[in-house]
Amino acid sequence: MAEIEFQDVTKRYPDGFEAVKHFNLDVPDGELMILVGPSGCGKSTALRMVAGLEDISDGELKIGGTVVNDRAPKDRDIAMVFQNYALYPNMTVRDNMGFALKLAKVPDEEINQKVSEAARVLDLEQHLDRKPANLSGGQRQRVAMGRAIVRNPSVFLMDEPLSNLDAKLRVQMRTEISRIQQRMNTTTIYVTHDQTEAMTLGDRIAVMRAGLLQQVGPPSELYAHPKNLFVAGFIGSPSMNFLPGDLESDRVRLPIGEVALPQELQQKLGAGPGGGRRGVIVGLRPEDFEDASLVGDRSRGTTFRAKIDVLESMGAEYYAYFVVESERVSSAELEELAQDAGAADLPHSHEGSQVVARLDAASKVRQGEELELWFNSWHLHLFDADSGQSLLADGSDREQAAPAPPASS
Amino acid sequence: MSQRAKQRSGWSAALVVVVIASLVPVVWIVMLSLKTPTTVTDGSFIPHQWTLSNYKDIFNAGVFTSALRNSIGIALISTALAVLLASAAAYAIARLDFPGKRIILAVSLAVAMFPQVSLVGPLYNLWRQIGLYDTWPGLIIPYMTFALPLSIYTLSAFFREIPWELEQAAQVDGATPAQAFRKVIAPLATPGIATTFIIVFIICWNDFIFAISLTSTTKAETVPAAIALFPGVSQFTQPIGDIAAAAVVVTVPVMLLVILFQRRIVAGLTAGAVKG
Numbered sequence: 231m232a233e234i235e236f237q238d239v240t241k242r243y244p245d246g247f248e249a250v251k252h253f254n255l256d257v258p259d260g261e262l263m264i265l266v267g268p269s270g271c272g273k274s275t276a277l278r279m280v281a282g283l284e285d286i287s288d289g290e291l292k293i294g295g296t297v298v299n300d301r302a303p304k305d306r307d308i309a310m311v312f313q314n315y316a317l318y319p320n321m322t323v324r325d326n327m328g329f330a331l332k333l334a335k336v337p338d339e340e341i342n343q344k345v346s347e348a349a350r351v352l353d354l355e356q357h358l359d360r361k362p363a364n365l366s367g368g369q370r371q372r373v374a375m376g377r378a379i380v381r382n383p384s385v386f387l388m389d390e391p392l393s394n395l396d397a398k399l400r401v402q403m404r405t406e407i408s409r410i411q412q413r414m415n416t417t418t419i420y421v422t423h424d425q426t427e428a429m430t431l432g433d434r435i436a437v438m439r440a441g442l443l444q445q446v447g448p449p450s451e452l453y454a455h456p457k458n459l460f461v462a463g464f465i466g467s468p469s470m471n472f473l474p475g476d477l478e479s480d481r482v483r484l485p486i487g488e489v490a491l492p493q494e495l496q497q498k499l500g501a502g503p504g505g506g507r508r509g510v511i512v513g514l515r516p517e518d519f520e521d522a523s524l525v526g527d528r529s530r531g532t533t534f535r536a537k538i539d540v541l542e543s544m545g546a547e548y549y550a551y552f553v554v555e556s557e558r559v560s561s562a563e564l565e566e567l568a569q570d571a572g573a574a575d576l577p578h579s580h581e582g583s584q585v586v587a588r589l590d591a592a593s594k595v596r597q598g599e600e601l602e603l604w605f606n607s608w609h610l611h612l613f614d615a616d617s618g619q620s621l622l623a624d625g626s627d628r629e630q631a632a633p634a635p636p637a638s639s
Numbered sequence: 640m641s642q643r644a645k646q647r648s649g650w651s652a653a654l655v656v657v658v659i660a661s662l663v664p665v666v667w668i669v670m671l672s673l674k675t676p677t678t679v680t681d682g683s684f685i686p687h688q689w690t691l692s693n694y695k696d697i698f699n700a701g702v703f704t705s706a707l708r709n710s711i712g713i714a715l716i717s718t719a720l721a722v723l724l725a726s727a728a729a730y731a732i733a734r735l736d737f738p739g740k741r742i743i744l745a746v747s748l749a750v751a752m753f754p755q756v757s758l759v760g761p762l763y764n765l766w767r768q769i770g771l772y773d774t775w776p777g778l779i780i781p782y783m784t785f786a787l788p789l790s791i792y793t794l795s796a797f798f799r800e801i802p803w804e805l806e807q808a809a810q811v812d813g814a815t816p817a818q819a820f821r822k823v824i825a826p827l828a829t830p831g832i833a834t835t836f837i838i839v840f841i842i843c844w845n846d847f848i849f850a851i852s853l854t855s856t857t858k859a860e861t862v863p864a865a866i867a868l869f870p871g872v873s874q875f876t877q878p879i880g881d882i883a884a885a886a887v888v889v890t891v892p893v894m895l896l897v898i899l900f901q902r903r904i905v906a907g908l909t910a911g912a913v914k915g
Contacts, residue, residue, distance in 0.1 A: 281807075281811055282810075282811075283807050283810070283811075302810070302815075303807075303810040303811045304810060304811070304812075304813040304814060304815065308811060309811065309812075310807075310808070310811045312804045312807070312808060314802065314804060316802065316804035316805050316807065316808035317808075318805060318808075318809075318823055319805075319827065320823075320826040320827055329809070329812050329822075330812035330813050333812060333813040333814050333818065334813055377808075377812070381812075387811075
């Protein structure tokens, strides 16, 4: 059992590129920590540094209180599940799972017992004598898991373990992993680029971008209180809508109308800088919209009319797309998100910003028709237009974020 | 006849010609080896009198058996050493990024292109001075050297095909780099190692130029050299029957190897050429 501590860890490649920059993160004993971010954000590199497969250029990495910077992977008491499983093709499932124990000179009897136990947990008993080549993708994935749990290591490392499975199996294995992790109560770092996986699986999530840690927290906190535009855009599906706005002392002017800020938000904003008018980026989650006709108490929000361009029925809900005439919100962070999602290649609608609303299935909404929509102004997210930082972050957990001045109190 | 059938019969005819052209000399040598000394030069393809006396002769003469022993020993040792060294080198080339990697590959290619004939003279003098002339090491060293580039090339192609993650997985599982190589990488590279072994063995086995120049007695003379120096029954007779029999005896193991491992050898020669 072990706690993992990153202390100012940096990975610099010989060509000067910094894949991970001044990374600080504590993973307490028994926690399932998710590292999430778009490809190339340094999450895998961070994981491989824990495994000992990448050198640490700067900073200290501690496992269970000991600095392991210079320890070989085999001396770190870790187990890793690779993205492509990396099963030994020349060995049977049994030998694959027992390989580590064999290297550790564990008696054969004990190996056998541990392997069969793991095989029972993972439902691999009838496949023990087959070679990996004869297994299906899901079975291979389970063997890779088995190879990790047989050793009962102090740390599990998982590098996108589900990304090679098809969607249905992925959901199934996700719960499986969650179950195993809870049962073994082993400190785990899990790397993924899939925010759904991160939200459903993790005790806490660390969002990374371009080698920098953006925010760490439980899924609900990241969802409700994203610290900056990047986290806001990354967490949540469909992702948050962003509109340009003008912030005045107690209200914000949006392209879809003027919104009075609830008392709570005003307090969070505090006195704010000056209190005068300023440009902000306003974030609205699709689920904070509703068909106005279905809302009983409209006082907590604002209504407006929009022409629904595209309507997607998901059965339990609708996704309604409409365009709001405004300048496009531009921010480096959002550009990067769009690029990662492949949206950068799509033609832009130049006349405005596209907005997605998630509506109740009871709505009578029709594609191409105008609809009165309501949104919950209590759930507005406000970001500084220049820095992209949230104006509502309460600062209670600020010490975990990237460089921030120490609290003055 | 359709266009396709025409094409097919054309190819078949070409194939038959090629097969005959390459097999006739082999069959001819076999036939020669089965003729009695007096009928060797009678010009007929099929012997009038069948005999195995040529085979008996060469195995009784002693020159041939010692040459056979030398051939097997020298070829096996050179091949084993070459494959061992080459797998270490190829592994490093496939896995590690170190300065001068390209240069090492280029130099090893240059060695392979070096005309062997131009080395024989200097080697002859050198070997005589340092006492390697007419010894096993005297042949093993040049064989190994000339076999290394090819071995490094084929083996590094094989090693490159093995996913690096496997090795990292082994390391995480607690293996030292040596254990990872021995227990995970080497077993996976066995086909490659076997192929390289066979190719190198054939090269060493068939070599004539070093063998004839750097040996003089039964101490180290290999079969190709020994055959060339077979004594005739008298000064004026050519030992054609004996030569033919010896040629058959040394060709058989090579042919067997090739037939048995044909697919592997082809795979080895083209390894890395296309992504499998």
